[in-house]
Amino acid sequence: MKAFADEDVARLREALSEEEPWCAPGGCPNKEELWESAAGELDPTENETIILHLARCSECSLVWRLAREMIAPDRIPSSSVTPTGHRRRWQSWRRVLVPAIAATMLIGVGLSTAWLLRKNAPSPPVFRRQQDGGKILPSPRTHEVPRTGCRLEWSAGPQGTRYDLIATDGALEILSTVKGLTRPEYDLPPEMIPISTTEVFWRVTAHLPDGRTISSDTFTTMIDDAAPAQE
Amino acid sequence: MEALARRVRRAVGRSCPPYLVSQADDIAQEVLLQLLRKLDRTEGKTGFSSMYLLKAAHGVTVDEIRRRSRRREQTGMEDEMLRNQSSAADPERSALSRSLGREIRRCLETMVPPRREAVTLHLLGCAVPEVATRLRCSEKSADNRLYRGMKNLRDCLTGKGLRP
Ligand SMILES: [Zn+2]
DSSP states (O other), X not given: OOSSOXXXXXXXXXXXHTSOOOOOTTXXXXXXXXXXXXXXXXXXXXXXXXXXXXXXXXHHHHHHHXXXXXXXXXXXXXXXXXXXXXXXXXXXXXXHHHHHHHHHOSSOOOXXXXXXXXXXXXXXXXXXXXXXXXXXXXXXXXXXXXXXXXXXXXXXXXXXXXEEEEEEOTTOOEEEEEXXXXXXXXEEXXXXXXXXXOEEEEEEEEEOTTSOEXXXXXXXXXXXXXXXXXX | OHHHHHHHHHHHHHHSOHHHHTXXXXXXXXXXXXXXXXXXXXXXSSSOOHHHHHHHHHHHHHHHHHHHHHHHHHHXXXXXXXXXXXXXXSHHHHHHHHHHHHHHHHHHHTSOHHHHHHHHHHHTTOOHHHHHXXXXXXXXXXXXXXXXXXXXXXXXXXXXXXOO
């Protein structure tokens, strides 16, 4: 027999959602971490820490519930996700979530499909020149970088191409803008990456020698504090 | 952008306490304005992925909610607002509900972590399959943890003289 009837569970849920937002003593995770937990992006240990925090913190519960609702208002991820490592799991979630979200969004159509598909592919970067004007792709090396060696690299255009780059954090705060780069790479200085930032979003605009301008999709680079800096 | 506003409105409506729910339209408008301002500064409104925009919208919504909660605390409008909010038509019920919320959290603290996690997720709106996915366990195990945890919760609340 169930401990509570369905309407009692609804009442318990309501009681929690009607709480005043107050923070539990001992500090709270930041909103990015709460988003990542709701999106299923965290590894199991980090995720458990967050859920145990939610048990005692009304403010974080609210932030987490908001994220869950925003990510998949109609669609709850199924239990078919197999535990085969953090990255594959996140991709499974993305496969479920991203199309659902894309369907309901009117802007932001530059969904980084190419990047999602190629993220783990070891193939070298290419600068494809097609009728649509070519495509700028991120180097697979930039998927995850250490904070002190945050090199953003992308596929090179023809000789003489100049690149502009803009990098932001998850709240769209600009971390850096640079113009006129001559090489398809940029080292984002560590002092420009706030300690709370775990993901950098960036876009490149390439000015080709023939006068054309090509903008990339938005790429995501994870900041891995545990990784040693690359030479 | 209208779709994004709808999503914010709906998430606020489904996740927030009554005094914020009644401001959901207002919050969604403010979030959109701030988001557009930020996108303007990033020199372009296109090219960002949906997930990226959604996460940014979530961040701005959280800031806006925190701002409003702080302002509410500072101006001490709590009692008056509670009386005026639509969903607090029954202030006594609302006060009871909030004290029930506090007691639920106290009961959660007494549970062993595996049950606490399952019950917390369930009370945040997750059904068994989602609890299992989020805790990376089988549905059977999630169901088991939830069953025992909810029983603990019932006994704990009953011990405090509370019923949902
Ligand atoms: Zn908290």
